[in-house]
Amino acid sequence: MSQDYARKLFVGPKLKRLRRELGFTQARMADELGVSxxxxxxxxxxxxxxxxxxxxRLANAFDVDARQFSADDDERVVAELEEILADPLLKGIEVGRGELRDVIDAAPAMVDVVRRLYEAHVALRGRPEAASPALADTDRAxxxxxxxxxxxxxxxxxxxxxxFPEIEEAAERLALxxxxxxxxxxxxxxQRLKDRHGIRVSIVPDELMRHDLRRYDRHRRQLRISEFMEPSGRTFQAAYQLAFAEAGEIIERLANALEPEMTDARRLLRIMLANYFAAALMMPYARFHEAAEALGYDIDVLGARFGASFEQVAHRLTTLARPTMRGVPFFxxxxxxxxxxSKRFSSGRFPFSRFGGTCPLWTVHATFKTPGQILTQVVELPDGSRWFSVARTVRRALSPYGVPSPHFALGLxxxxxxxxxxxxxxxxxLAASEAAPIGINCRLCERAFCPQRAAPPISKSLLVDETVRSVSPFAFV
Incomplete structure (x- = not known):
């Protein structure tokens, strides 16, 4: 296949599915699109x-997101299916990437069926009475x-x-x-919470908050924020509360559409949408996008300009997907x-693993040795794709002396x-930069002779030879 051909976007099955969902004939859709x-x-x-x-024209005529026709999205789904097919349960069944793409094109609903069935299978296998050594890793938390x-x-x-465009627009209006x-x-x-909604905001001493960083008392209409929250955190928590007060209908409508049943997942989704609103209010889309482009996506400078933390800015950068004003597609x-x-977000096609940790060769793990220092790295995944990453440690909130302060590492x-x-x-x-060969995680990576390997790949057979000791503790075929 030529490179020119590979770059062309063929979306036949997706377009046909959209037409049938709309109940249109080919003649009617062709007329709407201005083609024969x-x-x-x-x-x-x-x-x-x-x-x-x-x-x-599709996006304008039928109010659809053109990203649903992206080949990058298909590649992400292909990677998810390959992860499922790597399970030992399915060993010996060879399905090529071409066949997987055919399934995604022809029967996307069946892809969801496969996902749910596999998740249910793994959930049952994860029970103590049915623990599987193939995926269980007793040396990991x-x-x-x-x-x-x-x-x-x-x-x-x-x-x-x-x-989430609706939330973006509501937050931008309020920010203006x-x-x-x-x-x-x-x-x-x-002031807005007090004047419009009768909600008082107080910064409260730690001894009164105990283990909470934010607590809202519905009866007294009081929002209490721990003194251990830094300024950016206090702003975020106040914006979160205002999300329910002024954008509650939008949040509820989106939650109902995305998760119709009243479950814990729907409640968590409401919280996530309110968090999204808070970030969008602190960093309004158009103004934040313009600043990000002008500043070369300098996270620290953006944080200073918008009164946000390193993590808040990094997270916000993954949401810049407005069709008329896109940012860099970050993960x-x-x-x-x-x-x-504890967090996975992507506006691009980075193939996150859904069933494990990350590769120890990625510098995101090295940041714990240099707290607060930004580390960059060019990495190459087994499929040959290359990525540029920025990593740094962050913390959630201040802690009193003697109490462990939770630290995390962010990879953007x-x-x-x-x-x-x-x-x-x-x-x-960048063209000449040497890329570090990393995997998704050890269970899914088939790179041989990796000195950091913690487990053999589940898609291969373990090779045990008492006469040989390699740089890697596991050999496989």
Missing amino acids: ASYLNLIERNQRPVTAQILI EGAYVENPVDRVRAVVQDARNH ELATPGHELFYALR LLRVDSAGNV GCELKDAHRLTYARGLD
Whole structure:
């Protein structure tokens, strides 16, 4: 296949599925798009690629997100299916990437069926009475995957590419109304909560908060924020409360649409959407995007300008997916010193693992040796794709003397082709930079002779030879 052909976007099955969902004939959809019915028929049969003009017309005529036709999104789903097919249960069943793409195109609903069935299988296997040595790792704090509300919400957010236009627009309108930038925003939010909603905001001594950082008393209509919250955290918590007060209907409508059943997942989704609103209010889309582009995505400078923490800015950068004003498609991952993953967000196609930790060769883990220092790295995944990452340690809140302060490491990255837009890559010859070969995690990585390998890949057979000791503790075929 030529490179020119590979770059063309063939979306036939997806376009046909959209047309059938709308109840349109080919003639009617062709008329809406301003093309002939015969040309639309060729597109639907993948005999013609879709053009940028037609994608724009699709988005405008049918109010759909053009990103749903992205080939990058298909690659992410292919990676998820390959992870499932690597399970020992399915050993011996060979399914090529081409076949997986055919399934995604022809029967996307079946992909969801496979996901849910596999998640249920792993959840049952993770029970103590049915523990599986294939996935269980007794040396890690993170045990076998068990489906829970957190994973459900993560899936919902990933499907939306971590971008919610309705919330963005509501937060931007309110930010214009408040017209108070940076660290001064906290006082404007506190006044707004008091004047419009009768909610008093107080900064409370630690001994009165015990283990809470924020607590809202509905009866007294009082929002209490711990004194241990730094200024950016106080602003965020006040904005979070205002989200329910002024954008509650939008949050409820989105939560109902994305998770119709009243479950813990839906409650968590409401919290996530309120958090999204808070970040969008602190860093309004258009103004934040303009500053990010002008500053080369310098996280510290953006934080100073918008009164936000390093983590808040990094997280916000993963949401810049407005079709008319896109930012760099970042992914973000947060881990603790034991390698447990507590955040995964992506507006691009980075293939996160859903069933384990991360690769120890990635510099995100090295940041714990240099707290507060930014480390950069060019990495290459087994599929040959190259990425540029920025990593640094962060903390949640202050702690009194003698109490352990929780520290995490953030990894923020993008495809290497976008790295030239970042201040962190200035002066680097990205084309000539040596890339660190990393994997998704040890269980899914098939790289041989890795000195950091903690477990053999589940897709290979373990090779035990008492006469040989390699740099890697595990050999496999």
